[in-house]
Amino acid sequence: MEISGWDVAGVFAKAAMYAATLGAAGAIFFLAYCNTLLREGQRTVIRRLIGILIGTAVLISVCRIALLSGSMSGDVAGMFDSSFARMVLGAGEGRATGARIIGLCLALLALSPNPVLRGPAILGGIIAATSFAWIGHIHALTPNIAPSLMLCLHLLCAAFWLGALPSLWVIVAGGNEPQIAAAAARFGKLALRVVALLLAAGVSLLLMLISSPAQLLTSGYGRLMSIKLLAVAVLLALAAWNKLRLTPRLLGREKRAVALFRRSLAAEISVGAFILTITAAFTSLTGPP
Numbered sequence: 001m002e003i004s005g006w007d008v009a010g011v012f013a014k015a016a017m018y019a020a021t022l023g024a025a026g027a028i029f030f031l032a033y034c035n036t037l038l039r040e041g042q043r044t045v046i047r048r049l050i051g052i053l054i055g056t057a058v059l060i061s062v063c064r065i066a067l068l069s070g071s072m073s074g075d076v077a078g079m080f081d082s083s084f085a086r087m088v089l090g091a092g093e094g095r096a097t098g099a100r101i102i103g104l105c106l107a108l109l110a111l112s113p114n115p116v117l118r119g120p121a122i123l124g125g126i127i128a129a130t131s132f133a134w135i136g137h138i139h140a141l142t143p144n145i146a147p148s149l150m151l152c153l154h155l156l157c158a159a160f161w162l163g164a165l166p167s168l169w170v171i172v173a174g175g176n177e178p179q180i181a182a183a184a185a186r187f188g189k190l191a192l193r194v195v196a197l198l199l200a201a202g203v204s205l206l207l208m209l210i211s212s213p214a215q216l217l218t219s220g221y222g223r224l225m226s227i228k229l230l231a232v233a234v235l236l237a238l239a240a241w242n243k244l245r246l247t248p249r250l251l252g253r254e255k256r257a258v259a260l261f262r263r264s265l266a267a268e269i270s271v272g273a274f275i276l277t278i279t280a281a282f283t284s285l286t287g288p289p
Contacts, residue, residue, distance in 0.1 A: 006071035007285060013064045014280035018132070019273060020057035021100060022155070024050050025125035026163010028110045032118055033190065037183050038171070045170050047111050054104045057128070061097050068093065092135030099134055103127030129159040137209060137288050147208050150201045157198035161191055161239075162272040165265060172262050180258055181250035188243040195239065202232075209288040219289035224282035228275055235271045238264055 027050045031043065038046070069084035070076060078084050088094065106124025109117040130152040138147035164187060171183045206225070216222035216229075242264055249257035 003285065004071075006067065006074075010064070010067050010071060011277070011280045011284050013060055013067055014284055015273075015277040017057060017060045017064060018276040018280060020053045020060060021104070021128050021131070022159040022276075023163045023166060024053035024057060024104065024107055025129040025156075025159040026161070026165075027053065027167045028107055028121050028125040029160050030164040030167040030187075031110065032122060034167075034183055034186055037179060037186065039179075042170055042174065043113070045174075046167050047113075049166060049170070050107070050110050054107055057104055058101055061100055065089065065093070065097065092139065096131050096134035100128050100131035103129075103131060125159070126156065129155050136283060138205065140288075141208060147205060150204050150208075154198060154201040154205060157194045157201065160194045161198065162276075164191075165269050165272060169262075169265055169269070172258065172265060177250065177253055177258055180261065181247070181253075184242065184247045184250055184261065188247050191239065192243065195236070211289075215289045219286075221282055221286040221288050224278055224286060228278045228282070231271055231275045231278065235268060235275065238268050238271065242268075 027046055031038075031046055031050075035043070065085055065088050066079040068088045069081060070079035072078060072084050072087065073081060089097070103124045103126070107121050107128055109124065110121035132155055133148050133151040136151070138144055138151055141147050168183060168187060172180055210216065210222065210225075216226045242261065246257055246261045246264060250261060
């Protein structure tokens with residue numbers, strides 16, 4: 001499989017788009033269920049983070065259309081050719097980008113401290129996070145309603161889990177030990193159910209897309225998927241360590257627990273970024289065998 005410079009740029013743009021969109025949605029969700037644990041200054045920082053992520057997601061979504069247009073034409077001038085842009089937008093990419101931008105614009109309501117706007121902002125986060133289900137390999141399946149719903153569930157769970165990590169970092173960076181322990185405990189309790197749903201949806205999608213476990217080793221798509229599964233296993237191990245070992249130590253006010261939790265959180269963010277990059281690679285460069 002030959003990989004061009006356009007392909008590399010497209011993969012990293014898609015990974016950044018995943019991170020910004022799911023991060024914004026996850027931060028909105030986090031702000032809703034951990035609101036009572038936060039100080040006003042921390043709420044302000046998280047709202048500012050949401051605004052930055054929304055702006056980044058919109059910008060990259062638009063730039064990705066230009067990158068796909070350039071890739072189709074084979075030269076830089078094609079990035080600004082409206083005929084290629086219309087071809088890209090006329091496919092599923094156009095529907096996905098439109099839904100994402102609508103959701104992100106609605107999610108901007110999260111920047112207001114008015115609790116009345118919290119519901120519409122959460123709805124915007126849901127629309128933005130699930131916009132990626134408008135395009136992808138699942139649409140080659142017939143019928144594709146069940147796979148689409150599974151993918152939406154998978155995306156929402158990923159937003160809840162991975163998107164909450166930067167917001168947790170805000171608390172760890174500036175909170176006191178009791179607040180950090182309370183936030184970790186609340187997130188861990190909810191994440192336990194969310195991770196179960198994420199895994200169930202992910203395994204269901206994988207079984208729909210491959211016909212044999214051997215294809216995880218014999219195809220390009222399968223090998224990249226295998227790398228993602230290994231990374232997810234590492235992420236699950238870190239999450240289990242946080243839930244079962246570090247959170248009780250945080251609640252017990254152990255001195256080293258906060259430092260260990262900070263390192264574990266940084267590792268989770270790094271592994272999460274790697275997972276999003278691998279996902280962008282196999283959804284862009286290969287297809288199910």
